[in-house]
Amino acid sequence: MPVSPPPTANAAVTRDRTAPPHVPGAGVLLVVAFVLVSLNTRVSFGQIGPLAPVAGFSPAVISLLGLLPPLCMGAFAPLAAVARRRLGEERGLWWAGLVLVAGAVLRMLGMPGLITGTVVVSAATAVVNVLIPVLVRKRFPRERVGTMMGVYALSMGAGSALIAAVVVPVAQATGNWQPAIGLAVIPAALAAVGMTTQLRQQPPRPVGTSGTERSGRPHVARTAVAWSLTAFFGVQTLAFYTVLAWLSSILVQAGHGRGAAGTGQALLICGVAVGGFIAPVLAAKGPDQRPHILSTVLVCVAGLTGLMLAPSSTSMLWVIVLGLGLGAGQALPGVLYAHRGSDHAHVTALSTMAQTCGFLFAATGPVLAAALHTATGTWTAPLGALTAALLISAAAGMRAGHDPE
Structure with missing residues (x-):
């Protein structure tokens, strides 16, 4: 596989993209x-x-x-x-x-x-x-x-x-x-x-400092693209860790045995791996990733809705669908960082901000889901809340999906 850096955007970042010696x-x-x-x-x-x-x-x-x-x-x-x-x-x-x-x-x-x-x-x-x-x-x-x-x-x-x-x-x-x-x-x-x-x-x-002004670029936290990326990554990661923590309990309450719940967890991980591979491959082919952001959210919503409303006999199908969406949501931000970043320092700054805020936000997901479940006695409320959050993140993430004209 040839190894070469992408073409430079301008002379200011030439040093940032210098290729290593050939070995x-x-x-x-x-x-x-x-x-x-x-x-x-x-x-x-x-x-x-x-x-x-x-x-x-x-x-x-x-x-x-x-x-x-x-x-x-x-x-x-x-x-x-x-x-x-x-x-x-x-x-x-x-x-x-x-x-x-x-x-x-x-x-x-x-x-x-x-x-x-x-x-x-x-x-x-x-x-x-x-x-x-x-x-x-x-x-x-x-x-x-x-x-x-x-x-x-x-x-x-x-x-x-x-x-x-x-x-x-x-x-x-x-x-x-x-x-x-x-x-x-x-x-x-x-x-x-x-x-x-x-x-x-x-x-x-x-040279330069990630996140600070460089060649006239404002601090990353002052840009709409950084906050859009953070919103999309944060909600996707919250959904991922919440489902990972409580899927077995959700399946048991739906009438499945503990063995079947374990199988569901394995199917979820398989779906995550497959979705995580497919999404970035498709998203990187063009300059506009907004359709991929929307598709990722809709697949997640379909999986959650199936778990809430469909008969328990089809639960494993919806677990796979949900895994595909969650895997896509974990991998797609990597493409967004690379496409929206103007140079390596900017990519680092976008990735750092999205993951700092996103992971801290995601840490609250399993706790809040458990609290909602305790208050209502059912997993419908937590799954419904996740669905609403994902739909909001689709709108909030649109700016991260393209470069402005």
């Missing part, structure tokens, strides 16, 4: 490194759900471990801009990989280590989340941005699903949950090793 096999090494990082991005977060019944975690612990990732990914996302300015994208991702390894090891050290390590892993993942779209924009041709963001989303889902599938057998075979949690060390170490191949290809570091 034989560089394209293959870059793709391998990219896939290894992508596989690792959500591994640690997918272990707790299937492991909780076997490990005997209390509801309070499960709630805390579900709340920490989005909360910490929002709080630590601004670190990515600092890492990029001081280290560049490749070295920033490499250091984040090392921190992921440390956090994965720490999570094996009893309950205090599990909680502390989750914070560490979430902080490193926040940096990866922000830098991945910047790396894609810089290192791959513009026509392959959508494909690589799709590969990122598909690999992320595949890595999470694979580890989630083996944690229970490992815990049962060893009689302890620590070895099962320790499985996350393997993909974390592979990701760090993969990024090691990219350190020699580090281009000149960009």
